[in-house]
Structures are given as structure tokens and as C-alpha cells.
Amino acid sequence: MNFDKELDARGLNCPLPILRAKKALNDMQSGQVLKIVATDPGSIKDFQTFSRQTGNELLSHAAAQKEFTFFMKRK
Amino acid sequence: MNEASPAQLVPYVTGGAFVLAFIFGAVGNKTNFCTMGAVSDWVNMGDTSRMRMWLLAIAVALLGSSALEAAGLIDLSKSIYPGPSFTWLSYLVGGFLFGVGMTLGSGCGSKTLIRVGAGNLKSLIVYVFLGIAAYMTLRGLFGAFRVGVLERAAITFPHGQDLPALFGLNRLVLASILGAAIIAWVYSSKAFRSSFDYTLGGVVTGLVVAGGWYVSGVIGHVAEDPNTLQEAFVATNTGRMESFSFVSPMAYTLEYLMFWTDKSRIVTYGIASALGVIAGSAAYALATRSFRWEGFRDAEDTANHVAGGVLMGFGGITALGCTIGQAITGFSTLALGSIVTFAAIVAGSAATMKYQYWRAG
Numbered sequence: 001m002n003f004d005k006e007l008d009a010r011g012l013n014c015p016l017p018i019l020r021a022k023k024a025l026n027d028m029q030s031g032q033v034l035k036i037v038a039t040d041p042g043s044i045k046d047f048q049t050f051s052r053q054t055g056n057e058l059l060s061h062a063a064a065q066k067e068f069t070f071f072m073k074r075k
Numbered sequence: 076m077n078e079a080s081p082a083q084l085v086p087y088v089t090g091g092a093f094v095l096a097f098i099f100g101a102v103g104n105k106t107n108f109c110t111m112g113a114v115s116d117w118v119n120m121g122d123t124s125r126m127r128m129w130l131l132a133i134a135v136a137l138l139g140s141s142a143l144e145a146a147g148l149i150d151l152s153k154s155i156y157p158g159p160s161f162t163w164l165s166y167l168v169g170g171f172l173f174g175v176g177m178t179l180g181s182g183c184g185s186k187t188l189i190r191v192g193a194g195n196l197k198s199l200i201v202y203v204f205l206g207i208a209a210y211m212t213l214r215g216l217f218g219a220f221r222v223g224v225l226e227r228a229a230i231t232f233p234h235g236q237d238l239p240a241l242f243g244l245n246r247l248v249l250a251s252i253l254g255a256a257i258i259a260w261v262y263s264s265k266a267f268r269s270s271f272d273y274t275l276g277g278v279v280t281g282l283v284v285a286g287g288w289y290v291s292g293v294i295g296h297v298a299e300d301p302n303t304l305q306e307a308f309v310a311t312n313t314g315r316m317e318s319f320s321f322v323s324p325m326a327y328t329l330e331y332l333m334f335w336t337d338k339s340r341i342v343t344y345g346i347a348s349a350l351g352v353i354a355g356s357a358a359y360a361l362a363t364r365s366f367r368w369e370g371f372r373d374a375e376d377t378a379n380h381v382a383g384g385v386l387m388g389f390g391g392i393t394a395l396g397c398t399i400g401q402a403i404t405g406f407s408t409l410a411l412g413s414i415v416t417f418a419a420i421v422a423g424s425a426a427t428m429k430y431q432y433w434r435a436g
Contacts, residue, residue: 011372013181013197015115015428016435022119023435041365042107046116053120066367 001060001071003035004028010039010067017043018050021072025056028074033059036070043068081297084309089347091290096319096348099283100355103189105363106276108132110398111177111186114424119432124270127261128277129398133406134257135281140288140318140407141250149292151246153308153316155395156410157237162395163415164228165221169394170401170416172386174423178431180205180383183398184321184391187384188349192356195369197376201384202325208388209326221393238409250409284404287318291344310343317344318407320400322391324349394419 007024009017017038024034036047044061047070051058059071102108106128113125143149151157177183180201182190187205190198211217232241239246267273295309296316311317312327324345334340360366371377391397394416396405402420405413 011370011376013195014109014112015119015178016431018115018119019428019432020435023432039369041367042109042112045107049116049122049124050120053122 001035002033003071004032006035006037008037009043010037012038013040014042014046018046021047021050022054025072025074030074032074034072034074036072038068038070039066041068043070047072081300081302081307081309084295084297085341088290088295088310088344089342091294092287092319092344092347093351093354095283095286095290096351097355097358099185099280099319100189100192100352100357101359102276102279102355103185103352104193104356104359104365106272106279108189108276108280109182109186110402110420111182111424114174114178114421115428118425118428122266123264124267124273127264127267128273129402130257131261131274131277132280132284133403134254134261135278136284136403136407137250137257137281137409138254139282139285141247141254143285143288143292145247149288149296149316151237151288151316151408152235153292153306154288154318154404154408155313155315156401156405156408156413157235157240159232159235161230161232161236161412162226162228163230163412165225165393165395166401166412166415167419168225169390169392170419171390171423171426173390173394173397173416174420174425175427176205176383176386176388176390176423177398177420178383178424178427179379180387181380184325184387185352185397185399187387188321188325188352189356190369192353192358193360194366197369197371197380200371200377201380201387203329204381204384205322205388205391206325206329208385209322209392210330210388212389212392213323213326217389217392221389225393236411238411241411246409253409280399280403284318284399284407287348287404288316288407291318292316295344310341310347312343312345318404319348320345320396320404321349321352322388322397322400326388326392390423 055075057073061070116122187198234240297307300307401413402417
């Protein structure tokens with residue numbers, strides 16, 4: 001999937017992945033896609049809630065080799 | 076009233092604490108019960124579901140504890156929370172710093188134990204620094220500041236600082252009204268109602284705290300210890316009736332390990348509860364294959380967790396408890412200090428998240 005910006009949140013725990021994603025999205029244009037890579041198992045639920053609450057669409061999320069990859073579209 | 080000797084009761088008290096803590100650890104892991112996460116979801120996303128889960132735990136603990144007292148089984152005034160000395164500066168400073176610490180350290184004391192059980196080595200380091208700082212605040216360098224400066228700012232309420240005593244109200248009536256109001260608000264959210272995990276986490280945590288009072292206040296209560304001829308609550312570190320709190324137990328766990336050969340020392344209610352949470356979380360993580368080793372990302376991550384542990388250790392002892400100890404267990408006694416500490420912890424955590432957001436690159 002194409003993306004405009006990448007956020008490496010590996011090794012970070014709540015609340016930092018969400019805070020950094022929120023900051024990154026704020027610096028992007030509407031319609032641009034942010035790729036986030038995280039290792040915190042809680043990040044799946046966190047980004048689903050973040051998407052629902054903020055309206056930034058979670059295009060996809062996948063887990064592989066203890067890493068979670070999210071693609072989020074700026075509203 | 077127990078007729079058994081205090082020594083005979085020790086295994087029942089510590090065993091009961093361990094079992095309840097085990098349940099809390101397993102359910103906390105499953106439901107992602109996290110007081111820092113509750114603040115984060117609210118502040119960073121506007122989602123109050125986990126805050127409602129925390130408040131549900133408070134309401135259930137409040138109702139359960141008040142019912143136990145109304146039934147004549149326990150006397151909440153025999154815990155450390157509703158005493159006459161309202162050390163307001165300690166509650167505010169300790170609570171705020173605890174809130175800062177739990178945000179830097181990836182979670183509060185109980186979440187640290189849950190994370191340790193799930194394989195998070197960062198939280199193991201937090202545990203050690205939290206325990207050392209807590210011990211320093213109990214008896215060491217930080218303790219001098221706590222007692223000499225912070226605790227001097229105090230107001231004395233002769234009849235106790237709990238709301239029923241302050242306002243001359245019936246405890247059961249007040250607890251019922253407050254508990255029902257909190258539960259009504261909690262379930263007014265469709266998002267909260269949509270996931271059973273929120274209810275499970277809140278109800279189980281509240282019941283564990285109420286059950287904790289029963290273990291210490293009924294099973295472990297000796298009306299007259301034959302050795303001292305005084306009332307005793309067996310296997311407690313405070314000498315008072317206890318329920319769940321996790322900061323001082325983490326200090327006492329380290330102390331127990333370091334003074335292992337001193338046979339006068341025993342596994343206390345608090346130590347058993349800390350170990351129980353780790354065991355419960357580990358059991359859940361292993362059963363669901365979610366156990367995984369986690370380490371530090373870099374030097375900044377390490378520094379944040381070390382600082383978080385130290386701040387939680389100092390703050391938790393200074394404020395007389397943590398997000399469980401004061402904000403649920405203490406709250407269940409309706410002590411004013413517990414309510415003030417709860418607010419200060421949330422404020423400290425929220426302020427730290429605002430700073431972290433501002434600083435994020």
C-alpha cells in the first residue's frame with residue numbers, strides 16, 4: 001500500500017504510539033496516508049479506537065513477526 | 076472473631092490475597108484494564124470507555140465494601156485511609172507525581188505487575204526502581220522530605236476524613252446513591268455497553284477490592300492478639316485492615332528478598348498480592364499464547380521508565396496509595412484524601428501526555 005509518511009513506533013508502549021501518530025497526522029494533508037509500525041500488543045485496540053473517535057480511517061492493519069503495521073488515512 | 080492464633084491465620088490471609096490478586100492479574104490482562112490507558116484514551120482520543128471501566132470498579136468496590144460494613148463484618152475506619160489527618164499537600168503532590176510516573180513508565184503499579192507477567196522486561200525495571208524509591212520514601216532519604224515537609228501541611232478532622240463522618244451521613248445510604256449514580260453514568264455509553272470486557276474488568280476489579288477487605292478484615296482479624304493483647308490484622312505491613320494497593324507491597328517484596336534469611340519476616344498480604352497479579356497475568360498470557368518478551372527501545376525509553384518508576388514509588392507512598400490503592404481501595408472507604416489523590420493522579424497523567432504530545436517529533 002502506498003503511503004506518504006511512516007512512523008516507527010516499535011518498542012514504544014501506550015500512550016506514545018498514539019501520541020506520535022496523532023502528531024504526525026496533524027502535520028499531514030487530508031487524504032494522505034500514514035504508515036505506523038508498532039510492537040505494543042495494545043496498539044491494535046488503541047488504533048481502532050483512535051480511528052473511530054477521530055474519523056481518521058484505519059485502512060488496514062496486519063500483524064507479522066511480532067510487529068503490527070497500520071495504514072491510516074488523514075481525514 | 077477468630078479464635079485461631081495469628082500465626083495459624085497467616086496462610087489463609089496470604090493465600091486469599093494471592094488468589095484474589097491472581098484473578099485480578101488474569102482479568103486485567105484479558106480486558107486491558109489500565110488506569111493510565113483510561114486517561115490516555117480520554118485525553119488523546121476523547122474515548123471514555125476505559126475511564127468508565129475504572130469508575131465501575133470504584134462503584135462496585137464502594138458498594139461491596141459498604142455492604143460488608145453494613146453487615147457488621149468489617150470496619151472500614153480500621154484501614155489507613157479515613158484517619159483524622161488530612162495531609163492535603165501529600166495527596167496533591169504525591170498523586171500528581173504518581174500520575175506523571177505512570178505515564179512515563181507505561182502504566183501504574185498494577186499495570187506494571189500485569190506487564191511483568193506478560194513478559195515485559197521494561198516493567199521489571201520499573202518494578203525495581205519503583206520498589207527502591209518507595210522504600211526510600213517509607214524509611215530513607217525521600218521519607219525525610221515526605222515527613223518533614225509535605226506531611227506538615229495537614230488538617231485534622233477529629234471524627235475522620237471520610238465523607239460520612241465529615242457530613243454526618245449514613246455510609247450505606249451515601250455509598251448506595253454514589254455507587255448507583257456512577258454505574259448509571261458508566262452504562263449510559265453505547266461504546267461501553269458494546270464490549271463485555273469493559274464490564275468484566277470493572278466488576279471483577281471492584282469485587283477483588285471488596286473481597287480483599289473481607290480477607291484482611293474478617294479472615295485475618297484477631298480481636299486480641301495473645302502476644303500483644305491488642306487487636307490485630309494478620310500478615311499486614313501496616314498493622315491495619317488492608318485491601319489491594321501495589322506501591323508499598325512492591326517495596327516490601329524487595330525487602331523480603333533482601334532479608335530472606337531473617338526468619339522473623341514473612342510473606343505479607345501485600346507481597347502475596349503483588350506476586351498474585353504477576354502470576355495471574357502470566358497464566359493468562361501463557362494460556363492465550365500472548366506472552367512475549369519486550370525490552371527497551373533506546374536510551375530515552377530507558378530513562379523514561381526509570382524516572383517513571385522512581386516517581387511512582389515516591390508519589391505512591393506520599394499519597395498513601397496508587398490508582399488502585401487510593402483510587403479504588405481508598406475510594407471505597409469514601410475517604411476525602413482518596414478522592415483528592417484520584418483527581419491529582421489523573422491531572423498528573425493528563426499533563427504529562429500533553430507534554431509528550433508537544434514534544435513528539
